[in-house]
Amino acid sequence: MTRLPSLLPRGPVPRPGTTGLVYLALAVLLALGAALVAARGGSLFTTATTVDLFTRSSLLGFLAIGQTLVILCRSLDLSVGYVAALSTVVAATTMAGDPSRILLGVGAALGLAGLIGLVNGLVVTGLRVNPFIATLGTGLVIKGYLDTNFQGPAGSVPAAFQALGYTRIGVLPVSTLVMLGAAVAAVVFLRRTRMGYHMYAVGGDAEVARLSGIRAGVPTVTAHVLCSVAAGTAGLLLAARFGTGSATVYGNGYELEAIAAVVLGGTYLLGGRGGVAGTLAGVFILATLDTVFNVLGVDPFVKDVLRGVIVIAAVAVYARGQHSRAAVRVRFPPGGAPPPAPGPDSGTGPAAPAQPLGGSR
Amino acid sequence: MTPTPSPGTRAPQDPPARSPWSALAAAGRGGTATVALLLALVFVVIATQNPSFFEGPPLMAFAKKAAPLVILAIGQYLVIVSGEFDLSVGSLVGAQVVVAARLIDGEESNTLPVIGLMLAFGLVVGLVNGLVTTLLRVPSIITTLGTMLILFGAVRYWTGGAPTGALSESFRVPGRGGIEGVPLLGQIPWALVVALVLAVAAVLLMRSPWGRTLVATGDNDLAAAFSGVRVWRVRTLAFVGSSLLATVAAVLIGGFAGVTAQVGEGLEFTAITAVVLGGVVLGGGRGTVLAAVLGALTVEALFTLFNQLYLPSTIQPSVQGLIIIAAVAYAARRGGLRLPERPRRRPDHPAEPELGTSRR
Numbered sequence: 001m002t003r004l005p006s007l008l009p010r011g012p013v014p015r016p017g018t019t020g021l022v023y024l025a026l027a028v029l030l031a032l033g034a035a036l037v038a039a040r041g042g043s044l045f046t047t048a049t050t051v052d053l054f055t056r057s058s059l060l061g062f063l064a065i066g067q068t069l070v071i072l073c074r075s076l077d078l079s080v081g082y083v084a085a086l087s088t089v090v091a092a093t094t095m096a097g098d099p100s101r102i103l104l105g106v107g108a109a110l111g112l113a114g115l116i117g118l119v120n121g122l123v124v125t126g127l128r129v130n131p132f133i134a135t136l137g138t139g140l141v142i143k144g145y146l147d148t149n150f151q152g153p154a155g156s157v158p159a160a161f162q163a164l165g166y167t168r169i170g171v172l173p174v175s176t177l178v179m180l181g182a183a184v185a186a187v188v189f190l191r192r193t194r195m196g197y198h199m200y201a202v203g204g205d206a207e208v209a210r211l212s213g214i215r216a217g218v219p220t221v222t223a224h225v226l227c228s229v230a231a232g233t234a235g236l237l238l239a240a241r242f243g244t245g246s247a248t249v250y251g252n253g254y255e256l257e258a259i260a261a262v263v264l265g266g267t268y269l270l271g272g273r274g275g276v277a278g279t280l281a282g283v284f285i286l287a288t289l290d291t292v293f294n295v296l297g298v299d300p301f302v303k304d305v306l307r308g309v310i311v312i313a314a315v316a317v318y319a320r321g322q323h324s325r326a327a328v329r330v331r332f333p334p335g336g337a338p339p340p341a342p343g344p345d346s347g348t349g350p351a352a353p354a355q356p357l358g359g360s361r
Numbered sequence: 362m363t364p365t366p367s368p369g370t371r372a373p374q375d376p377p378a379r380s381p382w383s384a385l386a387a388a389g390r391g392g393t394a395t396v397a398l399l400l401a402l403v404f405v406v407i408a409t410q411n412p413s414f415f416e417g418p419p420l421m422a423f424a425k426k427a428a429p430l431v432i433l434a435i436g437q438y439l440v441i442v443s444g445e446f447d448l449s450v451g452s453l454v455g456a457q458v459v460v461a462a463r464l465i466d467g468e469e470s471n472t473l474p475v476i477g478l479m480l481a482f483g484l485v486v487g488l489v490n491g492l493v494t495t496l497l498r499v500p501s502i503i504t505t506l507g508t509m510l511i512l513f514g515a516v517r518y519w520t521g522g523a524p525t526g527a528l529s530e531s532f533r534v535p536g537r538g539g540i541e542g543v544p545l546l547g548q549i550p551w552a553l554v555v556a557l558v559l560a561v562a563a564v565l566l567m568r569s570p571w572g573r574t575l576v577a578t579g580d581n582d583l584a585a586a587f588s589g590v591r592v593w594r595v596r597t598l599a600f601v602g603s604s605l606l607a608t609v610a611a612v613l614i615g616g617f618a619g620v621t622a623q624v625g626e627g628l629e630f631t632a633i634t635a636v637v638l639g640g641v642v643l644g645g646g647r648g649t650v651l652a653a654v655l656g657a658l659t660v661e662a663l664f665t666l667f668n669q670l671y672l673p674s675t676i677q678p679s680v681q682g683l684i685i686i687a688a689v690a691y692a693a694r695r696g697g698l699r700l701p702e703r704p705r706r707r708p709d710h711p712a713e714p715e716l717g718t719s720r721r
């Protein structure tokens with residue numbers, strides 16, 4: 001991934017060190033995985049496994065890119081799995097196997113997803129509902145609708161659209177290319193547009209952003225809409241792969257996996273710090289883990305355990321490195337004196353030292 | 362709610378005399394009265410649909426079914442009021458039931474040791490959740506999400522994907538049985554007794570110094586830390602409490618419903634719904650444990666109502682979703698949520714020079 005760091009004198013991402021760290025972790029993981037697989041007499045980089053890795057990453061990628069935008073605004077979206085499931089159903093039933101209705105189906109699915117995002121955003125900003133609850137609520141509403149109306153596969157997707165799920169150029173599936181394109185677009189959006197900067201500002205401190213003349217609701221609502229549209233795109237991808245609408249894909253825990261990828265990528269869960277480049281690395285880390293586990297034939301349940309351990313461990317490592325407000329709050333010396341200035345020797349390298357209490361907010 | 366005599370200056374929360382009215386108004390501000398009203402409303406609707414609901418046995422059956430959620434809601438309350446989340450309780454309940462079935466395997470003599478083991482297991486899970494969140498500074502959503510995945514995977518790996526073994530009869534007594542032969546009511550379920558005892562204990566706990574400390578920590582952990590609270594210890598204990606109560610709920614649920622692979626699924630969100638419905642504010646520091654208990658009862662009563670109305674059970678999530686959004690929006694509108702106002706930082710204040718200078 002190109003990160004365009006040199007094009008901007010001073011981007012809103014203050015911690016390039018973290019992103020570097022994530023890519024380093026990804027490289028180490030790939031090397032480790034390759035070594036493990038090689039020890040078993042296989043190869044991690046055969047065409048089949050590479051395609052598998054990229055295919056896994058494209059689906060999670062869309063969800064995680066959208067989630068990144070939302071988390072940057074200090075919000076959260078737990079409804080993405082349900083939105084994706086709804087999108088598969090809407091796309092498949094609208095297309096109904098007719099190639100001439102592909103555009104209509106795509107439009108309907110993405111339009112509905114965007115509408116849900118709009119509702120999420122307005123509930124969060126307008127009604128001031130905690131985003132965790134608001135998006136969990138819309139997710140549950142969608143779940144109820146899907147469970148009631150779609151017991152099994154619904155609709156069908158024409159072969160031309162299914163090609164999106166299977167065509168590839170070399171080892172790169174088209175879906176992954178589209179996902180990478182979306183990632184680049186998101187990076188440019190965050191680094192180059194006014195709205196992108198506003199997202200960082202609102203996530204960093206909504207009140208300061210408001211005092212600076214930003215209408216704090218607008219970036220948050222935009223992020224929610226974009227996140228839901230990204231989730232809808234993930235749903236389209238699922239529909240293309242399955243060839244039909246499947247309402248039950250929400251049970252796969254996509255929303256939590258997407259949040260895990262975002263957090264692995266170094267984006268701060270309380271908003272204002274991080275970026276899509278890191279998220280992409282997080283997505284590839286999770287996809288690599290899955291692929292390596294698959295090749296090694298690890299029990300799928302052990303996979304869950306390892307994933308949980310890795311996510312907690314990774315976030316713990318970041319928490320040590322970044323001197324966040326939360327970190328300062330917990331650790332107080334008993335004398336009540338202000339916390340000692342965090343030393344530069346404690347972690348993430350060049351980005352860490354210049355961030356005492358005030359600078360991070 | 363209460364008419365204020367002076368129109369100009371409203372002294373906020375200044376009850377001049379401890380009259381019953383001001384106490385009621387204070388309860389209303391806490392959200393307890395609102396949720397109690399809601400619960401009464403749901404009960405009235407149930408009564409119009411099914412007049413025999415309040416005749417004793419059906420009411421006791423309802424209590425038996427609602428008890429686990431009440432207990433889970435108390436645990437979730439402890440964590441939420443301290444400013445954190447516990448997403449692992451559903452997974453923990455499932456894990457505990459499956460572990461109990463496998464270890465007991467139908468042997469009566471194993472019952473008590475296994476229950477002891479379950480409590481120890483719950484204690485460990487709570488400690489891990491709490492210490493990882495406080496000492497390693499991992500956000501609690503991620504921590505408990507991780508433990509949720511770990512418990513889910515580990516238990517299924519251990520049992521090979523499907524639960525094996527069986528619960529003993531005596532294990533199932535707390536969830537199923539009760540004090541028989543009570544006039545009018547028929548049977549007072551043990552589950553109700555357990556839930557009542559725990560609810561009273563929780564109310565007393567929240568009035569104790571530790572309870573006050575917990576709320577203070579959730580409201581403003583910085584201020585709490587400056588006042589001498591060991592924030593990490595208070596929060597870790599809240600997580601331990603949540604996990605232990607989830608273990609108790611697992612015993613009741615296992616006894617009531619038996620062992621399936623799906624047991625406990627989604628319970629964490631139902632528990633959070635119950636707590637939030639009681640007006641407890643996510644982010645900590647607001648709300649009472651009594652309101653959380655009433656919230657749990659309201660959620661369970663609503664599910665009962667849907668059954669009576671012959672609504673398909675698949676629609677329940679939709680209604681649950683609408684309710685929590687509405688409840689939290691209502692709380693926010695009433696000013697229950699903190700407005701995004703913060704004390705203005707004074708850059709010229711001599712005591713805090715570091716704050717101003719480090720802005721990039």
